[in-house]
Amino acid sequence: MSSPCPDLNLKPEMPRRRDHGIGIVGAGGVVNFAHLPAYNKAGFKVVGIMDMDRVRAEQTAATHKVSKVYSTLEELLRDSDIEVVDIAVYPWEVPPIAEQVMGAGRHFLCQKPLSIDYGTAARLVQLAKEAKVKMAVNQQMRWDAGIRGTHELIRQGWLGLATYATIQVHCLTNWAAWHSMYAGKHLEVLYHSIHYVDSLRFLLGVPDRVFSSGSRMPEEATEAETRTLSVWEYDSGLRVLIDVNHGVWQDDRYAIFRFEGTEGVIKGTIGLMYNYPTGRPDTLEFMSKKNPGYWHSTRHDYLWIPDAFVGPMASLQRAIEDDSEPLTSGEDNLKTLQIVFAQYRSMDEGRVVSPKDVTG
Numbered sequence: 001m002s003s004p005c006p007d008l009n010l011k012p013e014m015p016r017r018r019d020h021g022i023g024i025v026g027a028g029g030v031v032n033f034a035h036l037p038a039y040n041k042a043g044f045k046v047v048g049i050m051d052m053d054r055v056r057a058e059q060t061a062a063t064h065k066v067s068k069v070y071s072t073l074e075e076l077l078r079d080s081d082i083e084v085v086d087i088a089v090y091p092w093e094v095p096p097i098a099e100q101v102m103g104a105g106r107h108f109l110c111q112k113p114l115s116i117d118y119g120t121a122a123r124l125v126q127l128a129k130e131a132k133v134k135m136a137v138n139q140q141m142r143w144d145a146g147i148r149g150t151h152e153l154i155r156q157g158w159l160g161l162a163t164y165a166t167i168q169v170h171c172l173t174n175w176a177a178w179h180s181m182y183a184g185k186h187l188e189v190l191y192h193s194i195h196y197v198d199s200l201r202f203l204l205g206v207p208d209r210v211f212s213s214g215s216r217m218p219e220e221a222t223e224a225e226t227r228t229l230s231v232w233e234y235d236s237g238l239r240v241l242i243d244v245n246h247g248v249w250q251d252d253r254y255a256i257f258r259f260e261g262t263e264g265v266i267k268g269t270i271g272l273m274y275n276y277p278t279g280r281p282d283t284l285e286f287m288s289k290k291n292p293g294y295w296h297s298t299r300h301d302y303l304w305i306p307d308a309f310v311g312p313m314a315s316l317q318r319a320i321e322d323d324s325e326p327l328t329s330g331e332d333n334l335k336t337l338q339i340v341f342a343q344y345r346s347m348d349e350g351r352v353v354s355p356k357d358v359t360g
């Protein structure tokens, strides 16, 4: 038996003004298929764009009707119309760009992962504090319909005390297409599961201990992990399982989440991972002891890509307006990175690790 969900507020809290000027650094895949489509839909004011490859910047500007193309970062930062810089390049390119942006007194949003090591991320967060600029990280999965719906249900008390949670994604990803990432030491958690890590931490808090095992398919020419199994332990008794495999050549791929608590169960599917990056609507179902045996179900077309990309930028702009902290601030992101690097330490050392012990 099923019925419509109660009203769930899934849309991000929008800035009061739409005239915060945005300058984009990087005109690659993610800017073209996610940032610009989402910002245009939201009515954000994109002033201009630059990329070290000027042709890419020009093509992107023409496709998405961005009026200015800058040749250098200096030129972008000289434009007084730009209040927020959206840095969408690989993490190892971020520090010098972010430092220049902060030097120019601009607020900024960085793509995930903020950094490939914890120490660099912590240093950037400290510099942003000293420069008195707002800093946010693009962990947009928090605004994906399934995750945001789950957050709302938990907030409304439908789950009770959380006892078990899982995200399981079995998909096919051609990681070799991203040469520089494929050649690195860390892959799956740092570039993909970081979204699940951030979303689960957002919903359930920081685990006390984590254990992770990474592996890859036999034919893969990378030293990094493309499959991970991670278990999080909380002193409360809550247990979390993240099970991600990017090597599913069969056609029975799936991407599910499930939260069990003392009062209810919430479960659903992550639409994006069935046919990335086109995606399909998320599904969300829940039942509660208040209404036993009665499953509420809903489908939402507010997708992880591109729709959810409105969330981090909207939250950053609200923080500028209210002089508050964005939901996915740099400081907040350090807690996600502690879990990410605790998982890597666990993989390397074959032991359980406490995220709070990751400090450098």
Ligand SMILES: NC(=O)c1ccc[n+]([C@@H]2O[C@H](COP(=O)([O-])OP(=O)(O)OC[C@H]3O[C@@H](n4cnc5c(N)ncnc54)[C@H](O)[C@@H]3O)[C@@H](O)[C@H]2O)c1
Pocket: 025, 026, 027, 028, 029, 030, 031, 050, 051, 052, 053, 056, 088, 089, 090, 091, 093, 097, 111, 112, 113, 138, 139, 140, 191, 305
């Ligand atoms: N949040 C998400 O869901 C999501 C999705 C995809 C990618 N990403 C992240 O976005 C980042 C970029 O990914 P992508 O797929 O767009 O990569 P890409 O290779 O398609 O694009 C990167 C662009 O940055 C430019 N660039 C590199 N260094 C630069 C510099 N110093 N100054 C100016 N331009 C520079 C390159 O010329 C290129 O055009 C990665 O960190 C990735 O993890 C996030």
